Amino acid sequence: MLAYAIRRSLMLVPVFLAVSVIIFLILHFIPGDPIDNLLKVGSSPTARAEIEARYGLDKPLPVQYLIWLGNVLTGDLGTAIVARRPVIDLIGQALPHSLALGGLALAFSSIVGITLGVIAALNRDRWPDRAIMGGVLVGSTMPSFWLGLMMMLAFSVWLGWFPVSGARGWSSLVLPVLTIGLGGTALVTRITRVSMIEVAQKDFVTLLHAKGLSPLRIQLRHVLRHALIPVVTILALRIGWILGGAVTVEVVFARPGLGTLLIKALAQHDYPVVQASLLMLAMAVMIGTLLGDLLQAAMDPRVRAALA
Amino acid sequence: MTAAARPAPAVLRAFRRPVGALAGAWLLLVIAAAIFAPLLSPYEYDIQTLKEAYQPPSAAHWLGTDEFGRDLLTRLMYGARTSLSVSAIAILISVLCGMTLGAAAGYFGGRFDRLVTVVVDLTWSFPEILIALILVAIIGPGTTGVLVAISVAYLAQFTRLTRAQIMTLKGETFIEAARSLGAGSGHILFRHLLPNALAPVLVSAMLATGDAIILEATLGFFGLGAQPPTPSWGSMMSAGSALLFKSPGIILFPGLAVAITVIAINLFGDALIAALDIRSRMRPPQ
Amino acid sequence: MSPLLELQGVSVAIAHAQLLDGISLRLDRGQILGLVGESGSGKSLTAMAAMGLLPLIGGRVTTGAIRFDGQDMVQMTEAQRRALRGRRIGFITQNPMTALDPVQRIGAQIDVVSRLHLGLSSAAARARTLELMTQLRIPEAGAVAEAWPHQLSGGMKQRIVIAMALAGEPDLIIADEPTTALDVTVQAQIIQILAALVRDRGLALLLITHDMGVVAQVCDRVAVLYAGRLAEERPVDPIFAAPAHPYTRALTLCIPRDDTARGALHGIPGAVPTALNYPSGCRFHPRCPKAVSACSATQPALVAYGEDGRVACHLPGPGAP
Numbered sequence: 036m037l038a039y040a041i042r043r044s045l046m047l048v049p050v051f052l053a054v055s056v057i058i059f060l061i062l063h064f065i066p067g068d069p070i071d072n073l074l075k076v077g078s079s080p081t082a083r084a085e086i087e088a089r090y091g092l093d094k095p096l097p098v099q100y101l102i103w104l105g106n107v108l109t110g111d112l113g114t115a116i117v118a119r120r121p122v123i124d125l126i127g128q129a130l131p132h133s134l135a136l137g138g139l140a141l142a143f144s145s146i147v148g149i150t151l152g153v154i155a156a157l158n159r160d161r162w163p164d165r166a167i168m169g170g171v172l173v174g175s176t177m178p179s180f181w182l183g184l185m186m187m188l189a190f191s192v193w194l195g196w197f198p199v200s201g202a203r204g205w206s207s208l209v210l211p212v213l214t215i216g217l218g219g220t221a222l223v224t225r226i227t228r229v230s231m232i233e234v235a236q237k238d239f240v241t242l243l244h245a246k247g248l249s250p251l252r253i254q255l256r257h258v259l260r261h262a263l264i265p266v267v268t269i270l271a272l273r274i275g276w277i278l279g280g281a282v283t284v285e286v287v288f289a290r291p292g293l294g295t296l297l298i299k300a301l302a303q304h305d306y307p308v309v310q311a312s313l314l315m316l317a318m319a320v321m322i323g324t325l326l327g328d329l330l331q332a333a334m335d336p337r338v339r340a341a342l343a
Numbered sequence: 344m345t346a347a348a349r350p351a352p353a354v355l356r357a358f359r360r361p362v363g364a365l366a367g368a369w370l371l372l373v374i375a376a377a378i379f380a381p382l383l384s385p386y387e388y389d390i391q392t393l394k395e396a397y398q399p400p401s402a403a404h405w406l407g408t409d410e411f412g413r414d415l416l417t418r419l420m421y422g423a424r425t426s427l428s429v430s431a432i433a434i435l436i437s438v439l440c441g442m443t444l445g446a447a448a449g450y451f452g453g454r455f456d457r458l459v460t461v462v463v464d465l466t467w468s469f470p471e472i473l474i475a476l477i478l479v480a481i482i483g484p485g486t487t488g489v490l491v492a493i494s495v496a497y498l499a500q501f502t503r504l505t506r507a508q509i510m511t512l513k514g515e516t517f518i519e520a521a522r523s524l525g526a527g528s529g530h531i532l533f534r535h536l537l538p539n540a541l542a543p544v545l546v547s548a549m550l551a552t553g554d555a556i557i558l559e560a561t562l563g564f565f566g567l568g569a570q571p572p573t574p575s576w577g578s579m580m581s582a583g584s585a586l587l588f589k590s591p592g593i594i595l596f597p598g599l600a601v602a603i604t605v606i607a608i609n610l611f612g613d614a615l616i617a618a619l620d621i622r623s624r625m626r627p628p629q
Numbered sequence: 630m631s632p633l634l635e636l637q638g639v640s641v642a643i644a645h646a647q648l649l650d651g652i653s654l655r656l657d658r659g660q661i662l663g664l665v666g667e668s669g670s671g672k673s674l675t676a677m678a679a680m681g682l683l684p685l686i687g688g689r690v691t692t693g694a695i696r697f698d699g700q701d702m703v704q705m706t707e708a709q710r711r712a713l714r715g716r717r718i719g720f721i722t723q724n725p726m727t728a729l730d731p732v733q734r735i736g737a738q739i740d741v742v743s744r745l746h747l748g749l750s751s752a753a754a755r756a757r758t759l760e761l762m763t764q765l766r767i768p769e770a771g772a773v774a775e776a777w778p779h780q781l782s783g784g785m786k787q788r789i790v791i792a793m794a795l796a797g798e799p800d801l802i803i804a805d806e807p808t809t810a811l812d813v814t815v816q817a818q819i820i821q822i823l824a825a826l827v828r829d830r831g832l833a834l835l836l837i838t839h840d841m842g843v844v845a846q847v848c849d850r851v852a853v854l855y856a857g858r859l860a861e862e863r864p865v866d867p868i869f870a871a872p873a874h875p876y877t878r879a880l881t882l883c884i885p886r887d888d889t890a891r892g893a894l895h896g897i898p899g900a901v902p903t904a905l906n907y908p909s910g911c912r913f914h915p916r917c918p919k920a921v922s923a924c925s926a927t928q929p930a931l932v933a934y935g936e937d938g939r940v941a942c943h944l945p946g947p948g949a950p
Contacts, residue, residue: 279470
């Protein structure tokens with residue numbers, strides 16, 4: 036298992052390189068001279084020369100990439116144009132907020148989604164199933180920023196239960212977590228339900244019934260265990276989606292975080308910050324897929340055997 | 344197979360289910376409102392009448408007015424034009440490119456297939472909103488940027504689906520039979536494989552149009568979509584978010600329009616899946 | 630003494646399709662009853678009915694009684710039926726490759742039966758599991774108990790399934806095509822094991838198979854199903870010597886020999902009709918070489934035939950068509 040974990044982690048290296056090339060090239064895709072995109076308008080020739088030397092902008096593209104990659108790997112993400120501070124500091128401030136929001140939203144959608152999915156599957160085609168799946172459909176079709184704003188209107192403005200925005204204290208996390216979590220919950224509920232129903236039709240489940248085990252025990256101890264394998268895999272793959280949700284929701288609730296940083300930087304054409312925040316989000320996606328594969332191997336001996 | 348070859352009767356059959364009929368009726372209503380907006384509304388979408396601003400719903404303005412005194416229902420109808428056409432055209436481009444890529448990869452296999460699979464898997468694990476944000480950053484805000492961003496964001500999904508369909512169909516007897524009768528690659532691909540792969544791809548394209556409407560709204564909300572005064576559901580909400588506390592209707596109604604339309608698309612899609620009997624073929628390839 | 634298992638006029642439906650029509654069978658302790666017929670004749674459905682597991686596949690008994698040790702399972706509560714399953718009735722499924730929970734170790738899957746039904750502690754249950762595995766000639770039982778299902782061969786998995794069926798000390802074992810998915814050499818071993826169990830422990834065995842060779846080898850009686858109805862039910866020796874129903878005759882000619890291909894019925898083309906298009910009268914008449922006009926008009930009743938046998942045919946008896 037440990038050997039597999041190490042091997043699987045090493046497989047991330049080429050993926051990381053591919054993603055980093057794309058993120059590096061963003062600077063060259065956008066119209067205009069890269070130097071201008073890295074500097075404030077009206078910067079002095081000295082500043083221009085300094086930037087040119089630092090990024091090796093006079094050298095061929097592959098060399099520029101290697102210089103940039105070297106900088107990134109040593110933690111030098113450049114200087115933010117607007118804030119005039121090292122980008123790594125901005126990322127360092129934003130990351131904990133995004134991780135807390137994303138982590139809580141992930142936990143919320145897993146717990147609520149799996150519970151709802153199990154209830155729906157156990158009551159297949161009866162009213163609890165229909166009610167849950169109806170709710171899931173409605174929940175997954177509302178734009179998350181709109182849902183966030185409506186919840187803000189209802190719970191913060193009219194009822195006054197939670198702060199309207201900002202990141203002070205736990206109560207400010209409730210609405211953002213709910214907003215992101217509802218979308219994830221819809222996904223997890225759907226997969227859990229389908230997967231439970233599918234597993235329940237397998238041969239070995241018939242045999243469990245033939246052994247005289249109680250149906251509830253069969254559903255919860257055996258069927259659910261199998262059904263969770265695809266749920267975990269897909270959930271891990273969708274960590275990116277949850278972070279994607281975080282991007283919009285952070286902006287809506289005016290919370291500091293990677294999403295706010297990215298959107299603001301996009302609006303201000305602050306490309307070093309754009310590149311760095313995209314790199315962070317991409318790495319979160321990659322770590323998500325890694326965790327998904329490792330969890331799958333931990334949960335299914337057949338996968339471990341295939342990997343050994 | 345026969346149902347897949349004749350999609351039109353399936354659409355009618357989808358209307359025969361009560362849920363399908365209700366959802367279909369809403370979609371027809373929204374499309375009609377978008378097309379006939381100038382005939383249906385006595386107001387213009389862009390003429391500002393500041394003394395009429397912030398009116399609550401009334402007989403004259405069914406949904407009230409916005410901060411510039413423009414009729415919200417009128418703007419909603421014109422907004423449907425932008426939102427629906429941008430989403431639908433973007434998905435159409437995405438489907439055409441995705442089907443070509445997926446069919447080529449699935450049919451020819453080999454190194455090209457592996458390359459496509461790796462790239463598609465990579466993009467698939469990234470949220471559409473991030474891909475779209477990057478592209479809009481490069482192309483610049485506006486309808487074109489959003490169009491390209493949505494097309495690329497959903498490319499992976501259709502490539503995957505088409506490839507999976509082609510891979511399954513490739514091994515079936517009628518394809519073997521056609522091949523043994525001396526049919527060429529082009530004939531098999533265009534006369535046999537693609538028509539049979541079409542139904543699931545078209546239905547999932549319809550469902551994706553719903554997601555695209557949400558994505559368009561989100562980009563619009565960030566101010567990256569259609570630029571003023573052209574209304575789209577997303578850009579209307581972008582303006583409305585600042586006025587949330589003063590006049591919630593400005594953002595409430597476009598959001599409801601998005602949510603109800605997307606729900607209707609999903610329900611009608613479900614009815615279509617049932618009418619075409621292709622549920623098992625709709626599973627996302629894992 | 631009343632029979633251990635007795636089906637009396639059992640009809641089973643799934644949704645609106647009537648899939649079994651008035652099946653009557655009896656099975657005594659120490660006996661092996663072979664249930665034969667082509668795929669789609671209703672053999673597995675009969676097994677599910679006798680296990681009380683029809684709800685799993687959306688089926689229900691519409692008429693008739695299924696008596697186990699004198700008590701009608703159709704009238705029982707689900708809890709009463711569950712108390713029988715695994716305890717007094719063991720079940721062996723068709724495909725051992727998919728019969729075991731792939732994410733649970735082998736030993737635990739057997740242990741649970743004796744813990745649940747015999748109230749054994751986990752240590753006692755494990756001891757019993759190992760003993761059963763050894764009796765079933767599973768080498769290195771201790772190591773196998775700690776293994777995962779995917780690490781075992783098909784034949785070994787089927788022995789584990791048999792061990793699971795035996796762990797509750799049952800009186801009856803229902804085996805639904807226990808050897809179909811296995812290699813030919815392993816098939817013989819599994820059949821030997823099952824026959825030995827009946828001999829040594831006085832169990833009753835309902836053996837569902839489409840292999841007439843196996844039937845001739847180990848069964849005491851044979852019941853032949855066709856399209857959801859009983860065609861013939863008789864002791865094994867006379868049925869092979871002189872089959873009364875033309876369908877039975879066709880089946881007995883299918884015993885695989887070295888020089889014949891398996892599968893198709895000798896001289897009888899076609900396939901079992903599905904429940905949606907059962908023919909009128911005798912359901913076998915479109916394929917029957919002896920069919921006369923009465924066969925398509927009226928359904929033949931199941932009547933006594935020969936020594937302790939029954940047959941449903943307008944023109945029963947041996948003789949070439």
